Amino acid sequence: MISRVSDSFDSQTMMQTFEAKLTSVEHGRVEITAPILVGSKQQHGFAHAALTFALGDSAAGYAALSTMAPEYEVLTSEMKINLLAPGRTGPLRAVGTVEKSGKRLVIVRADIFDGNEKIAILQGTMIPVKR
Amino acid sequence: MISRVSDSFDSQTMMQTFEAKLTSVEHGRVEITAPILVGSKQQHGFAHAALTFALGDSAAGYAALSTMAPEYEVLTSEMKINLLAPGRTGPLRAVGTVEKSGKRLVIVRADIFDGNEKIAILQGTMIPVKR
Amino acid sequence: MISRVSDSFDSQTMMQTFEAKLTSVEHGRVEITAPILVGSKQQHGFAHAALTFALGDSAAGYAALSTMAPEYEVLTSEMKINLLAPGRTGPLRAVGTVEKSGKRLVIVRADIFDGNEKIAILQGTMIPVKR
Amino acid sequence: MISRVSDSFDSQTMMQTFEAKLTSVEHGRVEITAPILVGSKQQHGFAHAALTFALGDSAAGYAALSTMAPEYEVLTSEMKINLLAPGRTGPLRAVGTVEKSGKRLVIVRADIFDGNEKIAILQGTMIPVKR
Numbered sequence: 414m415i416s417r418v419s420d421s422f423d424s425q426t427m428m429q430t431f432e433a434k435l436t437s438v439e440h441g442r443v444e445i446t447a448p449i450l451v452g453s454k455q456q457h458g459f460a461h462a463a464l465t466f467a468l469g470d471s472a473a474g475y476a477a478l479s480t481m482a483p484e485y486e487v488l489t490s491e492m493k494i495n496l497l498a499p500g501r502t503g504p505l506r507a508v509g510t511v512e513k514s515g516k517r518l519v520i521v522r523a524d525i526f527d528g529n530e531k532i533a534i535l536q537g538t539m540i541p542v543k544r
Numbered sequence: 545m546i547s548r549v550s551d552s553f554d555s556q557t558m559m560q561t562f563e564a565k566l567t568s569v570e571h572g573r574v575e576i577t578a579p580i581l582v583g584s585k586q587q588h589g590f591a592h593a594a595l596t597f598a599l600g601d602s603a604a605g606y607a608a609l610s611t612m613a614p615e616y617e618v619l620t621s622e623m624k625i626n627l628l629a630p631g632r633t634g635p636l637r638a639v640g641t642v643e644k645s646g647k648r649l650v651i652v653r654a655d656i657f658d659g660n661e662k663i664a665i666l667q668g669t670m671i672p673v674k675r
Numbered sequence: 676m677i678s679r680v681s682d683s684f685d686s687q688t689m690m691q692t693f694e695a696k697l698t699s700v701e702h703g704r705v706e707i708t709a710p711i712l713v714g715s716k717q718q719h720g721f722a723h724a725a726l727t728f729a730l731g732d733s734a735a736g737y738a739a740l741s742t743m744a745p746e747y748e749v750l751t752s753e754m755k756i757n758l759l760a761p762g763r764t765g766p767l768r769a770v771g772t773v774e775k776s777g778k779r780l781v782i783v784r785a786d787i788f789d790g791n792e793k794i795a796i797l798q799g800t801m802i803p804v805k806r
Numbered sequence: 807m808i809s810r811v812s813d814s815f816d817s818q819t820m821m822q823t824f825e826a827k828l829t830s831v832e833h834g835r836v837e838i839t840a841p842i843l844v845g846s847k848q849q850h851g852f853a854h855a856a857l858t859f860a861l862g863d864s865a866a867g868y869a870a871l872s873t874m875a876p877e878y879e880v881l882t883s884e885m886k887i888n889l890l891a892p893g894r895t896g897p898l899r900a901v902g903t904v905e906k907s908g909k910r911l912v913i914v915r916a917d918i919f920d921g922n923e924k925i926a927i928l929q930g931t932m933i934p935v936k937r
Contacts, residue, residue, distance in 0.1 A: 667796060
């Protein structure tokens, strides 16, 4: 299960662009950590919302994948993010969890932290797709 | 109004990382276009959801900014994306529009296209912040 | 197609509680209208967000159903509402449309009006379920 | 704080229509319970999504109100619901919590239960408005 998640993670070039690392993989719970690179900022010098989104979406997606049968891959169907505070210093840490794992849909949440401060929350839907 | 939007856009390093261009700015409507770079992909070789999100969120945010008084900057408060189809070839084109521009909140939508195919829709909230 | 939508609508007791009427059914587009009853208000005397949600969700759901094969019924998987203005006088009119109709998921939007004022927008996902 | 929440709750006619009760009020956490009435159903005889939404939205809104200064009332700005399972028997129990309470926006979540089963999760934004 861990290698399936890490193999998929390693093949996402966007995660490499953000220098993101898979820092924990459990059944139904995945953590991803990434720095706030010079090239990942918005106009005030904080982490761009797309970085925060990318980490939360990926952590949630891999949490979903960790609960799916081996012949499936995961796709994001929809995702909603509420931003609580700017990501100022990093590294950012995203914790994705599974709320309900069904055959057709997997409902997920994610929380993003900058140090000890929670800076964003996500809620969405992943779909299993046959490889 | 156009220079205010383009100055802010140019200071977002994330937009440079994605090689995104501001291709149209009107009052309440902004278009952003970007290629699907080698470094912007997910595990199947399609555009990463975070790229699609980044373009839609930025187009919607700048559409909001184009309706705000000059002393304000814009921040994303929350955003929801539904993905309709993978971004396969690019360039991707995001069209952000304003649904309601208030003093405290600006409600926005965005549609993302890959060629003629609509691949994602977004709906969210921008907040004006004093510079 | 119209009778399929109206039969399902008529069997929703919640729509009767709200005295809602199906006022237009086309392929991929459905309108529902309802008064703001004395029993449908929030603490300031305006339409409760749950009324606005109910109408938008149902209009979107029936728009989705109108595009599905006859052996399917429709269920809401997820829905997001942004409220733009209070519903003051009514009747409220909800217009649901289909953004993409797939075999596994149907992506929808809805707009809610109080007279000529747009008071809410919705975006969500419907799933086809075999009867 | 408790009387402020219960006074506002009691003035919502929609809560009376649904026979909803405020069953717990703490700083930043509110519970609401309601039966699945004959008049609150969808076409399969389950709880209508609008009932589930109403309870979650209200529990989240009152959780937000419990953290606001006394001169403020609360309005829903936006809310997203993911439905995990149908509400079959009831009573339904909604637990609203505050993720971040700011001066301009309060970010909230809610979980809805039917017995021991979690049937829906919500995430959204409340805004404080001067009375």
